[in-house]
Amino acid sequence: MITELGHFALVLAFMAAIVQMVVPMVGAQKRWSSWMSVAEPAATLQLLMTGFAFAALMHAFVTSDFSLRVVTMNSHSAKPMLYKISGLWGNHEGSMLLWVLIVSLFGAMAAWFGGNLPPTLRARVLSVQAAIGVAFYGFILFTSNPFLRLAVPPFDGEDLNPLLQDPGLAFHPPFLYLGYVGLSMSFSFAVAALIEGRVDAAWARWVRPWTLAAWIFLTIGIALGSWWAYYELGWGGFWFWDPVENASFMPWLLAAALLHSAIVVEKREALKSWTILLAILAFGFSLIGTFIVRSGLLTSVHAFATDPERGVFILIILAVFTGGALVLFAARASVMEARGVFSMVSRESALVVNNILLAVSSFVVFFGTLWPIVAEMAFDRKLSVGPPFFNSAFTPFMVVLGLVLPIGAMLPWKRARLGRVIWSLRYAFALAVALALLVWAMQTGRSALGPVGVFLGTWVVSGSALDLWTRTGRSGGRLKRLVRLPRADWGKSAAHAGLGITIFAIAGLTAWEQEDIRVVQLDEPFTVGAYELTLTGVEQLRGPNYFTTMGTVVLARDGKVLTQLHPEKRVYPVAQMPTTEAAIDNGVTRDVYVVIGDQQDNGGWTVRTYIKPFANWVWGGALLMALGGLLSLSDRRFRVAAGARKSVQQTVPAE
Incomplete structure (x- = not known):
């Protein structure tokens, strides 16, 4: 009933x-x-x-x-x-x-x-x-x-x-959907503004809280999905450029660009056309992600590979809403005439650079995700676009974004002196260079990825802190004024610092990770990096709805036992599917990650071990970005459209 x-x-x-x-x-x-x-x-x-x-x-x-x-x-x-x-x-x-x-x-x-x-x-x-x-x-x-x-x-x-x-996947989809669908509000505001014939500073103030909320949820959802992939799939990685991962990452990048461009519309009544276009594209890419996951077009470990007929239905929805909005966008171009003027060196220009980098990087991910399908359909060629392409094509945009972020955040509106801002950041730059050189000297014989990541991470984090400090003025009582700064200022600095921490963590984890795969006999210790591991036993156990082969691994360093790890191989009899459950000893500066494999003919067990430096900092940075967004959203100026009651508003009547 x-x-x-x-x-x-x-x-x-x-x-x-x-x-x-x-x-x-x-x-x-x-x-x-x-x-x-x-x-x-x-x-x-x-x-x-x-x-x-x-x-x-x-x-x-x-x-x-x-x-x-x-x-x-x-x-x-x-x-x-x-x-x-x-x-x-x-x-x-x-x-x-x-x-x-x-x-x-x-x-x-x-x-x-x-x-x-x-x-x-x-x-x-x-x-x-x-x-x-x-x-x-x-x-x-x-x-x-x-x-x-x-x-x-x-x-x-x-x-x-x-x-x-898994708990990570239990909560990952709701957060992701809150982000995906939250961008529908930005889309609705954009289309309604085009129909209304009104795109102005007040409109930008109205649309920003909805976009910010969607971006926060997307950030949390992506971080949960990345965390799940790290510990559940047993591959030891946090990001694989999987089509489903890319499907959520593309609208996240565009939503970040939309947030920054809406600031320019609100402050200077410029970039109107671009902001409306970003609102349309951000939701359009959310629909593309829905199509990718549910059409069966691309395979993934966490896609709903359903029949193509339902994928066609979603494709029609995508074409109607995105295509219709773009047609309306072209028809109403006169509504979006820019009114504000700014120089080449200004915060507005820095936000334009920010938007270009984020939007182009999103389209790079889009191209790499769908190109194998296009190549097969159009040229009858089977291609595989994997991490090497994405890493080499996407990373330069993030490096440039990290370089310009502290400078752009401190530039004044309308007109600025670049030399003055760079000079004010001299201590942040010196600290970043010093740490990068120190790391370079310590990691003899390795790539430059680690030092570059240390430089960018330190540059962005210290630049964000310095930006916050400069807002307190130059006279006494700066600490009191620092506490009283608007939450939006704190939120911006926290979000930028979170990005810097994530950049550093990804670079450090990629550059300094250690991996060991071997066949291990019971009670026979082996060494990986600075750690000694001993497989002391393997048991056959039963869970609520699965059977498991669970190992016990003793982790020690310098003769001192740190903990016991219990990696598993599970079999779910109903689904007739095996899974790997990694055992991880989490630390502030490193994770020790152990996976048990099959038993070999000689009685030993295959064991894969990773030492992963700064792994948790990846998700810590993502959560700090989300926290920054929440701080900004809690600022009354962002929750209430104060500009809605302006006495004079420029309105173009609908034709």
Whole structure:
């Protein structure tokens, strides 16, 4: 009964979205306030109905209702409760329901908290947001219905993909979807502004909090996915340039560019066209990511490789929304006439450079991800584009971005003296060079990657700290003023510092990692780097829904035992799939990472060991970036569109 009510609620949400899509848009065009006011109750009803449908499906997973096809294919009665719940979005149908739930959530929040928006713009934003929901409600109900029943329910389910039965992957998709779908609000604001004929400083102030929230969620989601890949897949890496990883990384880069370009629109009423285009492309790349994951076009360890017919449906949605928005963008070019003027040396110019680097790097990732498909379809050639291409093509843009970031952040608006800003950064530069030279001297016989990473990381972090310090003035009482600085200033410095830490950590981990693969006999110690490891035993055990071969490895240094590690090889009998569970001794400056393999003919066991310097700093930097975004978002100037009540606003009437 609950399942049928959930299905009915989803249909009602679809109908509410259609009303929200049509009525407020007509009302805004005709200036009928009663029609425009329909948007808020429709958005609220849509969220309530979608939330009930989501709760009904979750109830089916929690109670192991195997009469539902999606539960049978993605759950099992012996599975731990956490993975029964996460199994809801660990499949195509359930994840799409989560997608529309988040679409409706953002739409409802815009309706509840958008009271300071002009009524016509608010109605159009909610109408465009509802149109996105209509497309995906239709996609779910007609091609991917999660409430389909089985004529003959089985005794038990087929279990969830064992790779997804992990805490990291349990929370990774919701955060990622909050980021993906959050960019739909930026898209809705962009399209509504084009229809309205209004792109100005107030619009930029309205769109920035939504974009910032989406970017924060994307940052956390990507970091969780990277962390999961690091410890779960057993490959020892944190990023593999996998198509699904790239699918989330591309909109993250464009969202970062959009955040910075919106600042220029707000401060100088310049870069309007570029900012609108970024808003369209950021959500467009989110839709591209959805298509990549669900079309079966590209293979990945965590893709929903479903049938191509459903991929075509998503491709149509992508073409309609992105293509339609770009056509509207071209038709309304006159709306986006730049008003602000700035010199070549100014913060505006630095933000333009920032945007170019982020946007071009995103398209480099896009090209490398899809080129093998294009080559096979157009030229009948099978190509493989892997980490070597991405590392060599993408890294230079990030190096240049790291070099210009501290300088650009300290440049004044409109007109600046470059020499003065560079001089103010002399101590940060000297510290970065000194540390890089020290590392170069210590790591004899190795590549320059480590010292370059140390230089860039130190340069960005110390530059961010110096930028914050200079905002306190030159007189006494600077510490008090530092504490009282706006949270947006603290957020910007924290986010930039997080990027610097991540750059350093990636370079250091890549340059200084040690790897050892060998066949190990029981109680026979071996040395990797400065550590001594001993495999003392291997046991056959049973988990809740798997069998495991678990090793016990004693880790010691200088004769002192540090800890015991327990690497595993698991087999999930229902899914008939093995997984590798790495054992990791986490440290501040290094991880010791151990993976156990198969038993050999001589009775020994294959053991793979890595010493990974500064591994945790990768995710620490990402979390610091997200924290910086949260600090900025908590600043009242960013949460409230103070510019919405300007007495004089430039508005171009819709034609």
